[in-house]
Amino acid sequence: DATKALGPQVNYTITGIDAGAGVMGNTQTALEKYGLTQKNWQLQTSSTAAMTSVLDKALKNKQPIVITGWVPHWMFTKYDLKFLDDPKKVYGESEGIHTIARLGLKKDQPGFYQFLENFNWTSDQLAQVMLQINDGGDPAKAAKNYLKKHPEQLNTWLKNVPEGKGKTVTVAYVAWDSEIASANVAKAALESRGYKVNIRSMDAQPMWTAVATGAADASLSAWLPVTHDAYAKHFKGKYVDVRTNLDGAKTGLAVPTYMTNINSISDLKN
Ligand code: PBE
The missing domain is CATH 3.10.105.10 (Dipeptide-binding Protein; Domain 3)
Incomplete structure (x- = not known):
């Protein structure tokens, strides 16, 4: 439901990948820099395979989900996803x-x-x-x-x-x-x-x-x-x-495009 706050709908969880991935460390930094840790947001460690399978399910049911995303990867070819803006440049400018x-x-x-x-x-x-x-x-x-x-x-x-x-x-x-x-x-x-x-x-x-x-x-x-x-x-x-x-190349947080109210990492706070 796009009119409700996102946090409770996704259990304040970002679905991540393997612990050694750089995007995981940067996402932890993002949670701190955007004041999301205080709001109980957390990053879940899993694997690319597990993350894309949870993503696949969410998309089929048009449910909200926030993932660690990157290109090049087929997830951006296969699914309608968008990167969230990163005004604090935690994920850098060019990679x-x-x-x-x-x-x-x-x-x-x-x-x-x-x-x-x-x-x-x-x-x-x-x-x-x-x-x-x-x-x-x-x-x-x-x-x-x-x-x-x-x-x-x-x-x-x-x-x-x-x-x-x-x-x-x-x-x-x-x-x-x-x-x-x-x-x-x-x-x-x-x-x-x-x-x-x-x-x-x-x-x-x-x-x-x-x-x-x-x-x-x-x-x-x-x-x-x-x-x-x-x-x-x-x-x-x-x-x-x-x-x-x-x-x-690019890394960051990504969501399905049908999450029209969520466009920036800062929007996760609302
Ligand atoms: N990735 C894909 C890696 C690099 C390649 C973005 C998941 C990482 O975060 O370390």
Whole structure:
């Protein structure tokens, strides 16, 4: 009921995802900065899968719900959602997905490092792979299909990358949908040049730790400058920020568009 206060209708709960996600830490900050903790608002930890399933149900019943949202993600393709305005800029102004590498990688694996310097794409391109996977497609197959359809882009990515001759590299990623797509596409691209690529799925903190300690060679899953700021600060000097592999990422709080009275995080107070 749009005329009633939102808080009691959703039990003052924001439906979140995994605890290690940067958007969770920032949402906790948002609750404090917007004075929502005093109003008993709380952030529920769950997983992307659980969050999107609760979201799916709410949408089917046209019920109110507040979630931690982000793009690129298929939730914004599949559902009519809107980000809540964030006048206090808790979630930052512009965000990108960065490629990070372990110290010494450029010297040890110049060919692989060259690939990392070459690799970037757009949200629309990433979505082609992500949506195939969301439709039940095998991630490795979706990645190979993408490369078949974009041979020129593959050439750009492999520019000045010498034959791998079976050299092994390890790429850490977090199993968020956008990162499942990028890890698999990078793997397929490198394998077409003769590299052997181990992609390892882990939580956000272990991912950063793996790159910072050299247990992984690189990762394409770093959201900067805001979402993973805490990790970036913690591991400062222990990793190389190679480049932005995708521009125009965004995180924040999101609601279905039928919640016409709720447009800003400040509106949650009413
Ligand atoms: N996300 C998706 C991640 C980065 C990718 C927004 C859930 C996070 O919050 O750490």
